[in-house]
Amino acid sequence: MKNDIILAGVGGQGILSIAAIIGYAAVQSGLYLKQAEVHGMSQRGGDVQSHLRLSSNDIASDLIPEGKADMIIAVEPMESLRYLPFLGPEGWLITNTEPFVNIPDYPDKEDVLQEIRKLPRHVALDADTIAGEIGTKKAANVVILGAASPFIDIPFEKLEDAIRFLFGKKGEDLVDINLKALRAGREVAKKDAVK
Amino acid sequence: MHKLLLLGDEAIAQAGIDAGMSGIFAYPGTPSTEITEYVRASKEAKTKGIAANWAANEKTAAEQALGMSYAGKRAMTCMKHVGLNVAADVFLNAAITGANGGLIFVVADDPSMHSSQNEQDSRVYGKFAMVPILEPSNQQEAYDMVHDGFDISEKLQVPVMLRITTRLAHSRAGVVRKDERPQNQFKLPEDLRQFILLPAIARKRYQLLLDNQPKFQKLSEESGYNQYINGDDHSMGIIACGLAFNYLMENYPDRKVPYPVVKVSQYPLPKQHIEKLYNACDKILVLEEGYPVVEEMLQGFLNHGKKIMGRLDGSLPRTGELNPNHVGKALGFPQPEIAEIPSLVAKRPPSLCKGCPHADSFIGLNEALEEYGKGRVFSDIGCYTLSALPPYESINTCVDMGASITMAKGAADAGMHPAVAVIGDSTFTHSGITGLLDAVNDNSNITVIILDNATTGMTGGQPSSAFEKIDDICKGIGVEEEHIRVIKPLRKQHEENTNILKEELAYKGVSVIIARRECIVTLNKRMRQKFKDKQKSTT
Numbered sequence: 001m002k003n004d005i006i007l008a009g010v011g012g013q014g015i016l017s018i019a020a021i022i023g024y025a026a027v028q029s030g031l032y033l034k035q036a037e038v039h040g041m042s043q044r045g046g047d048v049q050s051h052l053r054l055s056s057n058d059i060a061s062d063l064i065p066e067g068k069a070d071m072i073i074a075v076e077p078m079e080s081l082r083y084l085p086f087l088g089p090e091g092w093l094i095t096n097t098e099p100f101v102n103i104p105d106y107p108d109k110e111d112v113l114q115e116i117r118k119l120p121r122h123v124a125l126d127a128d129t130i131a132g133e134i135g136t137k138k139a140a141n142v143v144i145l146g147a148a149s150p151f152i153d154i155p156f157e158k159l160e161d162a163i164r165f166l167f168g169k170k171g172e173d174l175v176d177i178n179l180k181a182l183r184a185g186r187e188v189a190k191k192d193a194v195k
Numbered sequence: 196m197h198k199l200l201l202l203g204d205e206a207i208a209q210a211g212i213d214a215g216m217s218g219i220f221a222y223p224g225t226p227s228t229e230i231t232e233y234v235r236a237s238k239e240a241k242t243k244g245i246a247a248n249w250a251a252n253e254k255t256a257a258e259q260a261l262g263m264s265y266a267g268k269r270a271m272t273c274m275k276h277v278g279l280n281v282a283a284d285v286f287l288n289a290a291i292t293g294a295n296g297g298l299i300f301v302v303a304d305d306p307s308m309h310s311s312q313n314e315q316d317s318r319v320y321g322k323f324a325m326v327p328i329l330e331p332s333n334q335q336e337a338y339d340m341v342h343d344g345f346d347i348s349e350k351l352q353v354p355v356m357l358r359i360t361t362r363l364a365h366s367r368a369g370v371v372r373k374d375e376r377p378q379n380q381f382k383l384p385e386d387l388r389q390f391i392l393l394p395a396i397a398r399k400r401y402q403l404l405l406d407n408q409p410k411f412q413k414l415s416e417e418s419g420y421n422q423y424i425n426g427d428d429h430s431m432g433i434i435a436c437g438l439a440f441n442y443l444m445e446n447y448p449d450r451k452v453p454y455p456v457v458k459v460s461q462y463p464l465p466k467q468h469i470e471k472l473y474n475a476c477d478k479i480l481v482l483e484e485g486y487p488v489v490e491e492m493l494q495g496f497l498n499h500g501k502k503i504m505g506r507l508d509g510s511l512p513r514t515g516e517l518n519p520n521h522v523g524k525a526l527g528f529p530q531p532e533i534a535e536i537p538s539l540v541a542k543r544p545p546s547l548c549k550g551c552p553h554a555d556s557f558i559g560l561n562e563a564l565e566e567y568g569k570g571r572v573f574s575d576i577g578c579y580t581l582s583a584l585p586p587y588e589s590i591n592t593c594v595d596m597g598a599s600i601t602m603a604k605g606a607a608d609a610g611m612h613p614a615v616a617v618i619g620d621s622t623f624t625h626s627g628i629t630g631l632l633d634a635v636n637d638n639s640n641i642t643v644i645i646l647d648n649a650t651t652g653m654t655g656g657q658p659s660s661a662f663e664k665i666d667d668i669c670k671g672i673g674v675e676e677e678h679i680r681v682i683k684p685l686r687k688q689h690e691e692n693t694n695i696l697k698e699e700l701a702y703k704g705v706s707v708i709i710a711r712r713e714c715i716v717t718l719n720k721r722m723r724q725k726f727k728d729k730q731k732s733t734t
Contacts, residue, residue, distance in 0.1 A: 036366035046545035060444035062366040065519035067531030084534040
């Protein structure tokens with residue numbers, strides 16, 4: 001088993017939380033893991049990415065080679081496209097459709113979505129709205145993780161356990177919201193991927 | 196076996212706690228910050244009484260570590276690569292005094308300049324100081340090397356450098372802990388003159404350092420971190436240093452490299468392994484993160500030997516960090532066809548946060564400077580450096596910690612008026628005070644704006660050494676009281692603030708404007724915590 005995942009977004013959007021959930025679940029599943037993340041300057045509203053590698057065998061590089069990623073998981077649509085050079089020929093792109101606009105020259109949203117739709121394997125969903133309906137837009141990152149979950153070779157229950165563990169300290173309400181967010185994202189992906 | 200999932204930085208911190216370290220001394224700097232943060236947050240470290248406070252700068256930090264080593268205890272000092280420039284004086288001289296308790300300099304380089312102004316390679320410094328260098332290839336080695344580093348340091352009475360790069364510092368992997376060991380007891384150096392570098396003693400100590408070089412060499416030859424790995428194809432031999440070893444292995448999914456390989460993770464370079472490789476192979480490929488240090492050594496000045504490939508001959512890029520693709524290309528593997536980034540994808544540079552006090556300061560400064568024109572603002576290292584970018588485009592320099600004040604002074608001495616320095620509170624106490632003293636002593640025509648957000652913001656909000664001290668420091672070094680002005684950078688006070696700025700820009704002499712408002716990030720964090728505490732107390 002091997003999953004090479006690029007996580008993409010803007011500083012502060014919660015991609016490190018996604019990494020932490022998958023990471024915890026992977027370790028609990030007895031998998032090897034390496035996860036390179038970005039700290040420092042870029043965290044101030046710049047583009048951020050994380051290379052997350054899971055494998056049943058030992059992992060050499062902390063970085064995923066270009067053209068080899070199994071999936072890109074993005075909490076922001078334009079950011080999902082920034083890492084296309086990493087995506088392998090059979091790879092999936094799972095992304096939020098809601099732009100995070102903090103630059104003056106952000107492209108037209110419809111053009112961005114058009115680029116995403118060009119990809120043969122993609123799941124695009126409005127995670128902000130889904131998360132908002134569940135209780136808080138802040139859980140959009142977990143909705144996206146849910147949408148990516150069918151493509152990650154870790155039992156879904158392990159991801160749920162990871163949320164219980166990682167959000168447990170912050171209260172039962174937050175655990176509930178994030179579990180709902182995870183399941184809601186997964187439902188969308190299942191419907192979409194069948195299409 | 197139970198594994199901890201740790202960043203490279205955290206692995207080093209945990210190792211320090213486990214290996215009987217008594218103190219860690221540092222100034223925050225990406226990518227080294229998380230080492231000290233981890234120790235500061237660790238309950239274990241607290242129970243063990245490990246000293247872990249932020250220092251005013253890397254030099255004061257390293258000197259504290261050296262003092263702890265003098266007292267016989269194990270100490271670690273951590274810094275980013277350019278931080279070692281600040282601590283270079285103590286680093287090079289600590290190599291001469293030697294250590295008593297184990298002493299490790301952890302230096303985190305930043306190739307590709309993710310969060311830095313250059314990509315200098317600290318191995319050059321290590322060689323300069325003639326001390327052993329450890330360079331882990333993964334998080335487990337980073338952990339293990341702290342234990343071994345302390346052992347080497349105590350056995351050979353020498354400071355040891357642990358050199359990492361961004362990618363290892365900020366990448367997580369499973370790490371297995373070793374048995375804990377107790378801290379050292381207080382114990383003075385056997386020779387009470389060991390640390391007195393008067394010329395007569397320094398000459399002896401320097402000779403000792405030179406005499407010890409063969410011992411460092413022997414350690415490297417025998418080190419388990421350096422390995423000769425056989426291969427049948429002798430058309431090429433490979434030297435892979437530190438993290439580069441992983442990129443090599445990534446290109447061979449079965450982990451079997453057909454060429455002989457020397458894995459290097461401890462310096463001085465293991466001569467026997469490398470000589471064996473050189474003699475056995477037709478040409479040598481050197482893979483190293485940072486400068487072409489090993490490549491240059493092998494090539495020599497005249498380059499008359501076998502072909503040496505690496506960053507200098509174009510087999511690998513001359514600058515930036517390595518990756519599996521760069522290494523694959525150098526090995527002659529065809530690279531996969533990759534998709535291009537669609538042209539509509541716009542750059543998204545970092546920017547000042549919404550509600551950042553610096554934003555209001557720069558809007559005011561821009562307006563106050565309008566009548567003088569552009570090109571007069573010397574700035575420094577911190578979040579506020581982002582004001583170089585649109586929409587502010589306020590500053591004209593960013594060189595090194597503290598250079599804003601001194602460069603403004605130099606320009607003022609050249610006749611520029613107004614000459615403005617913009618510096619953060621933490622940077623001011625790091626390296627700005629002495630420059631301001633120079634300006635006061637020369638009565639230079641400079642206006643210094645100290646952006647006091649009560650924290651070290653860029654690295655994640657560590658406490659600032661300057662907290663609640665800036666006004667008194669300025670008074671104490673002789674800035675006239677009527678030209679120490681405090682403003683609160685808020686939009687609603689824009690006009691009032693701009694007028695104060697204009698007044699002080701016009702003044703001929705040293706003036707200081709302290710723009711004081713808490714960092715929006717630490718403020719939000721504090722408010723959330725307050726809210727939580729309140730909830731707790733009511734339930």
